Amino acid sequence: MIRIRVPLDLHAVAADGSAAFALATPLRVRELLAMAVREAIGALAPADKFHRSVRGTLAGFERGDFDVTVDGRAVRDADVVVVCQGCADVRFFLRVPRAARRPVNRSADS
Numbered sequence: 001m002i003r004i005r006v007p008l009d010l011h012a013v014a015a016d017g018s019a020a021f022a023l024a025t026p027l028r029v030r031e032l033l034a035m036a037v038r039e040a041i042g043a044l045a046p047a048d049k050f051h052r053s054v055r056g057t058l059a060g061f062e063r064g065d066f067d068v069t070v071d072g073r074a075v076r077d078a079d080v081v082v083v084c085q086g087c088a089d090v091r092f093f094l095r096v097p098r099a100a101r102r103p104v105n106r107s108a109d110s
Contacts, residue, residue, distance in 0.1 A: 001091045002036045006084040024085040030078040032070060033057055036090045067093045 006025050037053045038045075060066060061078055068075050069091045070082050082088075 001089050002039050004032060004035045004039055004088045004090060006035075006086060006088050024083045026081050026083050027088075028078065029068065029070065029075050029080050029082060030058060032082065032084075032088060032090055033061065033068070033078065036092075064095065066095060069093070 006027065008025055034054045034057075037057050038050060041050060041053055058078060061068060069089075071084070071089050073082070075082065
């Protein structure tokens, strides 16, 4: 599980005059996944590594390599908007366990 601190959308609060956005922030799942990648690789990781990791994560999600839950709710589309308050718990689940994957043929390298 990766716990992400969700930023407040102060622009929405100021523009709409609504305090609702001060309590919860709507975000697309793709934004949450990018924030999860940043949390996982660290704030000091090089920008190119971050961008490669985000691209790979989004591609794997769209291919269906793994399932994602946000605060316990399964999410299947990166463009879905979820509403988060304070923190969001993001979990990645491989669809096929690692032991069931085909082994890599290393004898071809010899």
